[in-house]
Amino acid sequence: xxxxxxxxxxxxxxxxxxxxxxxxxxxxxxxxxxxxxxxxxxxxxxxxxxxxxxxxxxxxxxxxxxxxxxxxxxxxxxxxxxxxxxxxxxxxxxxxxxxxxxxxxxxxxxxxxxxxxxxxxxxxxxxxxxxxxxxxxxxxxxxxxxxxxxxxxxxxxxxxxxxxxxxxxxxxxxxxxxxxxxxxxxxxxxxxxxxxxxxxxxxxxxxxxxxxxxxxxxxxx
Amino acid sequence: xxxxxxxxxxxxxxxxxxxxxxxxxxxxxxxxxxxxxxxxxxxxxxxxxxxxxxxxxxxxxxxxxxxxxxxxxxxxxxxxxxxxxxxxxxxxxxxxxxxxxxxxxxxxxxxxxxxxxxxxxxxxxxxxxxxxxxxxxxxxxxxxxxxxxxxxxxxxxxxxxxxxxxxxxxxxxxxxxxxxxxxxxxxxxxxxxxx
Numbered sequence: 001x002x003x004x005x006x007x008x009x010x011x012x013x014x015x016x017x018x019x020x021x022x023x024x025x026x027x028x029x030x031x032x033x034x035x036x037x038x039x040x041x042x043x044x045x046x047x048x049x050x051x052x053x054x055x056x057x058x059x060x061x062x063x064x065x066x067x068x069x070x071x072x073x074x075x076x077x078x079x080x081x082x083x084x085x086x087x088x089x090x091x092x093x094x095x096x097x098x099x100x101x102x103x104x105x106x107x108x109x110x111x112x113x114x115x116x117x118x119x120x121x122x123x124x125x126x127x128x129x130x131x132x133x134x135x136x137x138x139x140x141x142x143x144x145x146x147x148x149x150x151x152x153x154x155x156x157x158x159x160x161x162x163x164x165x166x167x168x169x170x171x172x173x174x175x176x177x178x179x180x181x182x183x184x185x186x187x188x189x190x191x192x193x194x195x196x197x198x199x200x201x202x203x204x205x206x207x208x209x210x211x212x213x214x215x216x217x218x219x220x221x
Numbered sequence: 222x223x224x225x226x227x228x229x230x231x232x233x234x235x236x237x238x239x240x241x242x243x244x245x246x247x248x249x250x251x252x253x254x255x256x257x258x259x260x261x262x263x264x265x266x267x268x269x270x271x272x273x274x275x276x277x278x279x280x281x282x283x284x285x286x287x288x289x290x291x292x293x294x295x296x297x298x299x300x301x302x303x304x305x306x307x308x309x310x311x312x313x314x315x316x317x318x319x320x321x322x323x324x325x326x327x328x329x330x331x332x333x334x335x336x337x338x339x340x341x342x343x344x345x346x347x348x349x350x351x352x353x354x355x356x357x358x359x360x361x362x363x364x365x366x367x368x369x370x371x372x373x374x375x376x377x378x379x380x381x382x383x384x385x386x387x388x389x390x391x392x393x394x395x396x397x398x399x400x401x402x403x404x405x406x407x408x409x410x411x412x413x414x415x416x
Contacts, residue, residue: 018392019377021399027376056402059352060371067264074277075255078284082248085289169289 011035013043020053085172151192152200153179153220154207158188162213170213174203189220236300244291255284258301262308265368269312269361279315283308298382302375306383309365316361348411355405363398366391 011019011032016039022028023036040046154176158167171177174192181188192203200219207217231239231253239257242250259280266276286307294303356367369380381388 018396021370021395022377025370025374027374055348056352057371059349060356060367062349063353064264064268064368064372067267070259070263070277070280074281078255078281079248081285082251082288086246165292173289
């Protein structure tokens with residue numbers, strides 16, 4: 001986003017100085033650039049200030065360029081997590097093509113039915129993971145290695161307007177699964193993987209921060 | 222499409238096009254966008270957090286959020302601004318968890334000073350290293366604004382979006398960051414620091 005017009009009209013000397021760091025990177029508007037160039041002709045010490053800004057920029061750039069790349073395993077880990085969360089990251093029903101129209105027709109546009117359907121799907125997948133979970137953790141991939149059996153359960157009430165995709169994405173980000181519900185009042189039982197107590201608090205905070213999706217979160221048993 | 226042409230298609234795609242593919246669940250687009258942003262974003266995080274391991278974790282979390290939230294991107298800002306905003310938020314959260322935001326100035330003051338004697342002149346080629354070294358002593362807010370403006374080359378408006386603050390705040394932070402830097406250069410007796 002570039003400034004198309006300086007809000008204060010002609011540039012004051014202080015404005016000129018403030019904009020120098022963006023002038024050297026070409027991130028000022030044409031009008032601002034013209035103002036700075038005009039000031040360079042009339043303000044004798046401005047050229048020195050500009051030179052100082054250029055030295056600073058060069059130093060910052062050099063220092064950043066010498067940072068070694070991220071370890072290759074960072075991308076590998078990301079792709080594993082992407083694969084793991086893919087099953088929870090259900091595409092938005094509204095955006096699907098012909099193939100999903102039957103689903104839309106069957107479920108209607110009521111978001112809560114879509115969430116209930118998601119819960120059923122997720123519970124089936126979770127059951128599948130438990131049934132086929134190998135004795136050696138991780139043998140069947142990252143998804144199977146998430147230990148929900150010893151996890152903490154939460155009672156979560158979603159906003160009526162929350163879509164299936166939003167709920168799935170939200171829970172997927174926490175590696176959480178819906179294991180039961182909806183209960184009276186539209187509450188779902190959500191299970192977190194086996195994590196420490198502070199992580200449960202963090203998960204609750206994370207859920208509660210999505211006020212557009214979540215109404216309440218309570219610790220379960 | 223073979224792998225080679227798929228890669229060149231990824232390279233030619235705009236950030237917005239890659240993000241749209243990510244929103245549709247395209248994992249190759251995740252890889253392509255990661256490879257495109259990894260170097261500058263990781264450098265930004267390393268300079269912000271001063272911790273490579275944490276920077277890798279935050280990079281990972283940021284890109285995972287991009288994967289999860291791609292469908293929610295509304296195009297009100299550029300894709301890069303949006304992603305840096307996520308990364309900045311996560312980096313600050315990480316620092317808060319480590320209580321380094323409050324201790325930042327104190328920590329910076331404890332960094333071992335490898336400055337040359339005050340009366341020595343710093344050669345032009347050393348100036349860059351000196352500035353970079355002194356920059357490490359700045360507060361996290363000041364380091365971030367310098368990085369975003371000088372290395373990432375974001376505009377004032379984009380930085381304001383990334384930091385979620387008014388544009389005047391961005392300019393003020395830059396002003397004080399540079400003022401502090403000049404003061405440190407002067408303290409080392411470096412000529413031209415007062416410019």
